[in-house]
Amino acid sequence: MRDEVDELVEAWARERPDLDLGPVEVFSRISRLSRHLDLARRKAFAAHEIEPWEFDVLAALRRAGAPYELSPGRLLRETLVTSGTMTNRVDRLAGRGLVDRQPDPNDRRGVLVRLTPAGKAAVDGAFEALLTAEAALVADLPADERERLGALLRELMRPFH
Amino acid sequence: MRDEVDELVEAWARERPDLDLGPVEVFSRISRLSRHLDLARRKAFAAHEIEPWEFDVLAALRRAGAPYELSPGRLLRETLVTSGTMTNRVDRLAGRGLVDRQPDPNDRRGVLVRLTPAGKAAVDGAFEALLTAEAALVADLPADERERLGALLRELMRPFH
């Protein structure tokens, strides 16, 4: 039941037997899983003609609840990209008719990015496809182990708050 | 003991109470942890003037063992980038004197990328710094839970083999 990380750790152990490679077993798997998940997400979204970066923006708006609008500044904090990137993303999403820009009534510098009905339909469909794909990936894991895994990961995130 | 993913899941549950958000608890944490880890890696490497992408290449060579050489093709399979990217990376690493290119004695099309002594010193120093930083991140987790987490993650990777 070995995986790619086991091989990686064995190679390091051969070369640097003086080091404690315990943390690698955890963090290396997380990084690799994340890369695999990106590919899986891309595939799940493909049928809905949505790219992962588009989903990230649309999902933030969707989660905000009606009327589905957030400022660009709020959006870039939610999606961890820079302002130049967000301007570009909103431009392209607006070009596809999935969002539009509204002047902020409370701040004349500001803008509100708003999900259009087409954008809401797109993100809802993509999210359902994503959940289906992800559910298949944890299908082998018993429910209690899945829960335990979630709890351990939450613990691991604590240093980053 | 809530984290950012708990908030995210609650927001989705408000908006889409019809969906089973179980998988999100796991996969969303993995993606976010991976992003945080990238930043932590970057910080750990900074003192050694190594970028994460540089470490990825140098570490693959280091793990290969003496004489620390691999073909570009092998390197791009290990690091999951495309050939154009690898050419560019090797160019820059060679410019910094951390690797050099040797003709492959067995295949005149081929090239072997080889770690220089300076490159070996750089990657060894960076790896030790990375392990120190990662050890601090799991310090709160008892050893048995850490092991359990590694095993669960290995299980999760199975569909991707």
Place this chain on the structure above:
DNA sequence: CGCATTTGTCTCGACGTCAAGATTCTTGTG
């Protein structure tokens, strides 16, 4: 109430990655 600071958004140039194609050499087949 005026002015400096902060906040919010967008613009622009540089950079790294990707995908496809070009080039050079090897391998297998007839």
Place this chain on the structure above:
DNA sequence: CACAAGAATCTTGACGTCGAGACAAATGCG
């Protein structure tokens, strides 16, 4: 042993992201 098919590497152009700076409007201080 010639030649087609395949393999290994590099080149090129397009694209998305970042970071710094520009601009406009709001806020707070004296």
